[in-house]
Amino acid sequence: MxxxxxxxxxxxxxxxxxxxxxxxxxxxxxxxxxxxxxxxxxxxxxxxxxxxxxxxxxxxxxxxxxxxxxxxxxxxxxxxxxxxxxxxxxxxxxxxxxxxxxxxxxxxxxxxxxxxxxxxxxxxxxxxxxxxxxxxYSGYPLIRQAREMVLAGAIGEVRKVQVEYHQGWLAREDQGKQAAWRTDPALSGPAGALGDIGTHAEQLLSYVTGQDITSLSAELTSFVPGRAVDDDANVRLRLSGGARGLLTCSQVEIGRENDLRLSVFGTLGSLGWCQEDPNVLIFDRLDQPRQILTRGGPGLGQSAQAATRLPAGHPEAFVEAFGNxxxxxxxxxxxxxxxxxxxxxxxTIADGVRGVEFVEAAIESASSGSWVNLPR
Amino acid sequence: MxxxxxxxxxxxxxxxxxxxxxxxxxxxxxxxxxxxxxxxxxxxxxxxxxxxxxxxxxxxxxxxxxxxxxxxxxxxxxxxxxxxxxxxxxxxxxxxxxxxxxxxxxxxxxxxxxxxxxxxxxxxxxxxxxxxxxxxYSGYPLIRQAREMVLAGAIGEVRKVQVEYHQGWLAREDQGKQAAWRTDPALSGPAGALGDIGTHAEQLLSYVTGQDITSLSAELTSFVPGRAVDDDANVRLRLSGGARGLLTCSQVEIGRENDLRLSVFGTLGSLGWCQEDPNVLIFDRLDQPRQILTRGGPGLGQSAQAATRLPAGHPEAFVEAFGNxxxxxxxxxxxxxxxxxxxxxxxTIADGVRGVEFVEAAIESASSGSWVNLPR
Amino acid sequence: MxxxxxxxxxxxxxxxxxxxxxxxxxxxxxxxxxxxxxxxxxxxxxxxxxxxxxxxxxxxxxxxxxxxxxxxxxxxxxxxxxxxxxxxxxxxxxxxxxxxxxxxxxxxxxxxxxxxxxxxxxxxxxxxxxxxxxxxYSGYPLIRQAREMVLAGAIGEVRKVQVEYHQGWLAREDQGKQAAWRTDPALSGPAGALGDIGTHAEQLLSYVTGQDITSLSAELTSFVPGRAVDDDANVRLRLSGGARGLLTCSQVEIGRENDLRLSVFGTLGSLGWCQEDPNVLIFDRLDQPRQILTRGGPGLGQSAQAATRLPAGHPEAFVEAFGNxxxxxxxxxxxxxxxxxxxxxxxTIADGVRGVEFVEAAIESASSGSWVNLPR
Amino acid sequence: MxxxxxxxxxxxxxxxxxxxxxxxxxxxxxxxxxxxxxxxxxxxxxxxxxxxxxxxxxxxxxxxxxxxxxxxxxxxxxxxxxxxxxxxxxxxxxxxxxxxxxxxxxxxxxxxxxxxxxxxxxxxxxxxxxxxxxxxYSGYPLIRQAREMVLAGAIGEVRKVQVEYHQGWLAREDQGKQAAWRTDPALSGPAGALGDIGTHAEQLLSYVTGQDITSLSAELTSFVPGRAVDDDANVRLRLSGGARGLLTCSQVEIGRENDLRLSVFGTLGSLGWCQEDPNVLIFDRLDQPRQILTRGGPGLGQSAQAATRLPAGHPEAFVEAFGNxxxxxxxxxxxxxxxxxxxxxxxTIADGVRGVEFVEAAIESASSGSWVNLPR
Structure with missing residues (x-):
């Protein structure tokens, strides 16, 4: 150094x-x-x-x-x-x-x-x-492991991705500084939950699958009366590698803290991960017992190991992922x-651009009721 | 007797x-x-x-x-x-x-x-x-508890329901007798996963919320090559009481056994339940610690108690719910x-009729790409 | 038939x-x-x-x-x-x-x-x-699976068994009919928790390991004032195959319903099971990712399959185990x-006899403060 | 600053x-x-x-x-x-x-x-x-919450504490630098697992209950052939406030990573916490549904809040606790x-001294087979 x-x-x-x-x-x-x-x-x-x-x-x-x-x-x-x-x-x-x-x-x-x-x-x-x-969230070691496995074919060809981001802290009329700017379009941009957490979900699914979103159909809702931006979104996806996807996010689900979860289903197996339990990656294969991969534990690849600081069982969490x-x-x-x-x-900036394009396409789709293609 | x-x-x-x-x-x-x-x-x-x-x-x-x-x-x-x-x-x-x-x-x-x-x-x-x-599944004691609580206003006005039904046993070309008739439209009817498990999901959400589906937008997929019926469905819902809903089901998600789960979000709280862990009901309220209600445990209402045979901690499961x-x-x-x-x-027969109407509407919507109203 | x-x-x-x-x-x-x-x-x-x-x-x-x-x-x-x-x-x-x-x-x-x-x-x-x-509890399919695996050497030579049985329903002065006879030595016998649930734990560990208890050192406690029998026990064990064991049981642990859990540790791996989540068996091996065996799922042996009625994900529980x-x-x-x-x-009756001998030895040990051998 | x-x-x-x-x-x-x-x-x-x-x-x-x-x-x-x-x-x-x-x-x-x-x-x-x-481990916010609650009487009078520390990384003959010095008495001291992790468990239970160990009865085992120090310990405890305790630790339990868990049972309720899931504290009370307290969530006291850096659902873990x-x-x-x-x-140094006294007393007890009093 x-x-x-x-x-x-x-x-x-x-x-x-x-x-x-x-x-x-x-x-x-x-x-x-x-x-x-x-x-x-x-x-x-x-x-x-x-x-x-x-x-x-x-x-x-x-x-x-x-x-x-x-x-x-x-x-x-x-x-x-x-x-x-x-x-x-x-x-x-x-x-x-x-x-x-x-x-x-x-x-x-x-x-x-x-x-x-x-x-x-x-x-x-x-x-x-x-x-x-x-x-x-793409800094979590087991997210990097998931990407490495998907790209290496461990679950076969990806058929379907489900990514969910559940929060409940905006379930009522806005209160507090954090809420205030996030629900003011002049400050937050045209999207609410979709921009604040939906973009995390979008990037996570693209990162892990290595596939970009090519088109989408979105439903956006503002559940809280008077709210000027969406607080709930539900998006059907087509991905560049041929997979389909479902992305949901919400900030009005009382009791949900920061419950981001990802499931990737392929022709030979599947992977599952939850942000609130980030040291565990669930790995299923056809006709085999479920495997639980743990950060720092046996069976991990290079990318997870490089992103790990502590031995297994000594939990790492949000700050280490961000630190990565x-x-x-x-x-x-x-x-x-x-x-x-x-x-x-x-x-990189390219991921940032795609996130903005995703938000724009979703807003357009929600408004028109039709599928919308993303640029490129 | x-x-x-x-x-x-x-x-x-x-x-x-x-x-x-x-x-x-x-x-x-x-x-x-x-x-x-x-x-x-x-x-x-x-x-x-x-x-x-x-x-x-x-x-x-x-x-x-x-x-x-x-x-x-x-x-x-x-x-x-x-x-x-x-x-x-x-x-x-x-x-x-x-x-x-x-x-x-x-x-x-x-x-x-x-x-x-x-x-x-x-x-x-x-x-x-x-x-x-x-x-x-509507025979599970904690599903009856959830219904009783929702109808009594324990979570306020229902905003959103998410019901998911994940299975993986039809992830490859069909094999075995159970698979064969379920994927032959002459025997199974016009729907695959949607009919086999999607209708369970539909009935469960209506039962717990006391609201029927009034319109929907569906996406149906046959992931397995050559399959004549859907094996994955993703449906946006409007309910009779004003709530919105999301219903997903799939039979190609490797590793998922019989993973039916329901979340109901209201203006004051939410409820969550999973079929594979059926003796637990999660109850969240605004600004309060999460409560875990257990079958046979404290805090349950009449309908759950009437549907219960064993004391808390002595798990009941599928057969007792069916037996109810x-x-x-x-x-x-x-x-x-x-x-x-x-x-x-x-x-009753009325639930059965609504299930068939749900399937028909979903197939029509998936075909037309539009929202479809259900009868009544 | x-x-x-x-x-x-x-x-x-x-x-x-x-x-x-x-x-x-x-x-x-x-x-x-x-x-x-x-x-x-x-x-x-x-x-x-x-x-x-x-x-x-x-x-x-x-x-x-x-x-x-x-x-x-x-x-x-x-x-x-x-x-x-x-x-x-x-x-x-x-x-x-x-x-x-x-x-x-x-x-x-x-x-x-x-x-x-x-x-x-x-x-x-x-x-x-x-x-x-x-x-x-020895009727549970995954307990039979555990026994089959241990006897087949899947975890190597057994070193240590930990069996715990946690209940809380007798945490205060007795109330109700179920409690009354269980805490009256004339009706329940010389032991309280030890007889009521400790014997289940004893039989379970012997059943799964294929080893009987040869000697023990017990500490018995009556936490509730005035109670005439133990409501908490903590027993160190030596088993016939050379393993050591720890058996604890209690009926004063508020919040615990019927939390019987077993862990068997060998030279090559370990197994873990909980009665309140009975459709799952945890299987760990040296330097390998954890495996989750599920009732009805892949990787099970003959004895579990013979004790199973429903497909994976359709949970079986207490009544089926008892029914077995x-x-x-x-x-x-x-x-x-x-x-x-x-x-x-x-x-059989032989298991019943060993349970009584276990209780007698534990009471003697708790009284004398010394290790006590069991007959045979 | x-x-x-x-x-x-x-x-x-x-x-x-x-x-x-x-x-x-x-x-x-x-x-x-x-x-x-x-x-x-x-x-x-x-x-x-x-x-x-x-x-x-x-x-x-x-x-x-x-x-x-x-x-x-x-x-x-x-x-x-x-x-x-x-x-x-x-x-x-x-x-x-x-x-x-x-x-x-x-x-x-x-x-x-x-x-x-x-x-x-x-x-x-x-x-x-x-x-x-x-x-x-006493730096974890929810451990501080548990201490605050116990001292405030939230679970009544403490009857019983169970603290367990399960590891498996020393399940075979020693390998690697970390293992080498930990199993050499000249470098590690007279105890193996007891000193390395048992002292953590001892301090944790004293910290949360506000009670010191006054006497104990210990069983120490070296499961791995040729090992010069214990790799497994099982200790019965009497605490200064009248409670009883059970402390177990092991480093030969294959599959267990860093599984430190604490349960405190009182006359009115109980608390439970696991190091590998440190953002959750389980709170049970007589005749009430279980509550789940989460770090950053509702219902926490001053000491937990002061030890918290991130909002609920953004998990903190080992490094933050250590950082505290x-x-x-x-x-x-x-x-x-x-x-x-x-x-x-x-x-402080006083905690350190008590840890050494604990180890000495446990070794003496394991050798003599008798209960041993700690100084003071």
Missing amino acids: TRKLRWGLVGGGVDAFIGAVHRHAAALDGQYDLVAGALSSTPERSQISGQVLGLPEDRVYNSWEQMLERERMRPDPVEVVSIVTPNHMHFPVALAAVQAGFHVICDKPLVHTSEQARALEAAVRESGTLFAVTYN IYRDFAAHVRAQIAGKAHSPAYP | TRKLRWGLVGGGVDAFIGAVHRHAAALDGQYDLVAGALSSTPERSQISGQVLGLPEDRVYNSWEQMLERERMRPDPVEVVSIVTPNHMHFPVALAAVQAGFHVICDKPLVHTSEQARALEAAVRESGTLFAVTYN IYRDFAAHVRAQIAGKAHSPAYP | TRKLRWGLVGGGVDAFIGAVHRHAAALDGQYDLVAGALSSTPERSQISGQVLGLPEDRVYNSWEQMLERERMRPDPVEVVSIVTPNHMHFPVALAAVQAGFHVICDKPLVHTSEQARALEAAVRESGTLFAVTYN IYRDFAAHVRAQIAGKAHSPAYP | TRKLRWGLVGGGVDAFIGAVHRHAAALDGQYDLVAGALSSTPERSQISGQVLGLPEDRVYNSWEQMLERERMRPDPVEVVSIVTPNHMHFPVALAAVQAGFHVICDKPLVHTSEQARALEAAVRESGTLFAVTYN IYRDFAAHVRAQIAGKAHSPAYP
Whole structure:
């Protein structure tokens, strides 16, 4: 190991849930040194957060514009900028950061429209910077194991994927800050649950199957009276490799915490995984007893082992999976600094673009009642 | 208790899975005496089965027509006829039995077409006989508890129901007798998985919510090459009380045995239940810790207690639930004999008719790509 | 199949939990015809129960002595007598029934003292009648699978067995009829939890490992103030094949229903099973992913298949396991009638005797604080 | 927040499992800055590890003696020293570190003998330094919840505690570095499984119940041929508040990963928790349905909330629990620096001493076959 990467945050002040997650995830492996931040849209809050986080006084900025501008001028600028703001700020901040030459780690959904997404993708291509989207669930070791197994043919040809994302915390009229911006289309974008958690589900199924969504039929519902965005979605899918899929997500299912679950069914077997019990992967094969693969246990492949920190039975969970995205990104940044080729193990701008296209297609389908093709 | 009811079987010879289930279920409470049978479409098999089952020689019949005719003439005829044949025989046998004045217990799906269903329903009305359809999953004590709670408002207004029925035993080209007739439209009817297990799911959600399906949008798939009926279905629902629903079923999901699960989400709480773990009902309420209700345990209502035979922790399962349908039916038959009014606790011909209408609507929707309304 | 076996009950009136269990278990396979009973120690109750159960009036007896005497005189006497009374009646009734030449099915614990146990064993030997003890948990298909696997060496040499039996229904001062006799030494015998459920645990571990207990060190506790018998036991074991064991049981663990669980650890693997989830057997092997064996599923041996009635995923439970004891006993009775050799698959008088010896040794050890050897 | 605490490691080179755990745990909250280390007993390895970890070259030491000596002389010495060596080094390093005035975080079991333990405790008292023992399982939020509930009387008076710690990774002759030192009494101390995991179990039960062990009766076994220390233990307990207990641990149970589980039974209710499913606490009360408390969910008290980083359903696990010990210790160090009183939330030297006394008493009891009292 050499020095830590210099890292800055846009958003993620001390009272922000997701900001703390990014800090814990980045801290885990000691690859990042948090040295700068525009931690809130309110300058005073940014300053307070900067103090609490122990940032150097002169690198706590009052706005993201100021941060990007001043950091560029420094001899030791931040190398990686993480964007952990409400959704509507992703596009302007990410675009500016990329154009300023910073590597970017951005929350999902990437941006509000596919037009923005393509513009940002073009900017990334042009600048040559690296760009990760924190589809963190693809950082779980057993999700990587599932992908490795599916691609190696362990369950035969994939016939069907079912991905479900159940939450209940928005089951009533909105309350609290986290709820407020997520149900305001100006801040969250055109989708509610679909964008907030449906995109996780979409990326997870594509990641594990190696197949993209080619067309879909969606039903979107706003169960809570007065809500301006969907809080429940139900999407039928066709995938690029010929499989069919079912994606459901909801934020009004009382009692469900963060219940993301994936089942992949093939001609020879199937795999099952649940985010709330992430150290277990269920593996079924025709005419054979069920196998339970455990993180750190026997029978795992290279990708799961590389994403594992602790021995079997010493449970890893959300923060390690999120940390794997950060660690993978650091590896790519270091490879680029060293001028070495590197294949990204983390979700890239391309995954982010597909997520936005997925949301747009689903909204169009729900509105028209017809199947809608995705671009490409 | 008085005497046992005289009971006859059409179908259900000794090598038939479902015949044994009916016999175990009927035996459990000692309410039925099996005295006659036309146990197979092949006379020799009927005779052998009759011997094995210890039936009187003169009441083992070579055909169901013979059985109905001769039993009518006896001074001590069977009072209840159970029909446990492949689906295509349900209609002729049931119609004749009803017209001959026998009470009938019939397997699901009731018949092949809604025309047949309505004809049969009319015959039942006319004859005044009793008619049960073995939607056996509604016999589980905790399903009855769930219904009682939903109707009492324990979870508020129902917003959404998700019912899933996962099986994997038809994941490859058909093999074996059970598979053969289920995938031959001449015998199984126009639907495959949708009829065989989707109708269970449909009845379960209506039973628990007290709401019927009013319209639906279905996607049906035949994943196994060459299969003439669907083996996977995915149906969006609108219910009569305003709720929305999602019903999925499949018989190609390798590793899934008989994984029927139901979730009901309301404005104040939710309920969850799985057939493979049937002694547990999950009860969630806004801002409260999850409660686990167990069969025989504290906190249950009248309907669950009435359907329970063993103390908590001494698991009951499939046969007791099935037996509850038989026990409930016997109670109605005895009430009718005694000239007493009785409200049926078992699924009736009306449930059977709705199942057939559901199947027809789903097939029409899958074909047209549009939402389809159900009758009434 | 030929005729049903003629069957009589001592105890087990309509308000008795365990009587209903025996009736359901016997009914399941249609092997028994309940024709006589001395159903309660109170003649009026016996008569009422006889009516409810539909027994012929002249075969509802006012006492077990009367029943044995009169049935002996009939041309069509009962062939099998089940004894489902409180424990203190097991010895006199069983001894008299055996001496009168009836086959007997008796509840556990067999009798109060090892002296009684040996006297009864001698009487059985002398009379040549068959005798089952309803250690019903050994009737579960996956327990039979576990035994078959252990004896076949699937987990190598057994090192250690842990068997636990957790209940909570006696956590406070006694209430109700079931509790009353179980905590009165005159009726229950010298042991409380140890006799009521500890003997199940003892038999289960011996059955699955094929090893008897040779010595033990016990700690017995009465947690509930004023209770005259133990309500919690903790026993260290040495087994005849060299393994060590730990047996714990309790009836004061609030929240535990009927949580009997068994783990067997060998040099090459291990097996785990829980009574409340009885359709699953966990199989672990050195350096291999865990396997989940399911009743009716792939990978099972002959003994599990023979004890199974329903396909995988259609859960069987307590009543089927209990019914397997009854079915196995019927097979033996029929074999004896036919003059054929037969190896009993059910727990015999020898198991019953060992249970009593286990209880006596545990009480002696708890009193002396020392290890105690069991006879033989 | 002010500056990070200056932190040094003794042991914990890059190939050491537990070293990585300490680094991740310390990193999580950004409270520590790793600035020095004697990372291996082999100087070359220490140097390589220091490089990989990015330590300043002049603060990578060839021995712990060198580290303590030189750091003392610096103007910016380490403030906290973590000792993550094999057990036999805990005593000399901890004693020297304490005497040199460093705060210490030490792995368990604390030392080999109670004599050493008391000497170390005296040294801590004399020096006024702070001392934590990484009984990390007491850092789990729901364990803190359980303690808070038990102490508040939520389950009434505690009657019985059962704590089990099941592992299987030492089921055969030793292999690998982790196994080698753990089964060599010169390095691990007089106990094997009892010291390595039994002490965790002992501390957990005392922590949750608020009761210390007063006497015990132990059975220790070495199942693997030739093993010089126990690999399985079974201990009966009496606790200071009058409760009884059962503690079992094993490292030869094939298939068990790190299966630590705790059940506490009181006169009014009970609590249950498993380390491999740590976000769930089971709460049972007399005559009430079971409640499932979840980390981050409704119904939790202050101590659990303070130990929680992520919302419900975003699972936390091993590293966060371990991190809580580090975070709690940092809070105490900062309070001491600030001259403020502070009540330690982490396990202290006193817990460490009790663990050693527990081990000694268990070994004496296993040898004598008698109950043994613990000091105090």
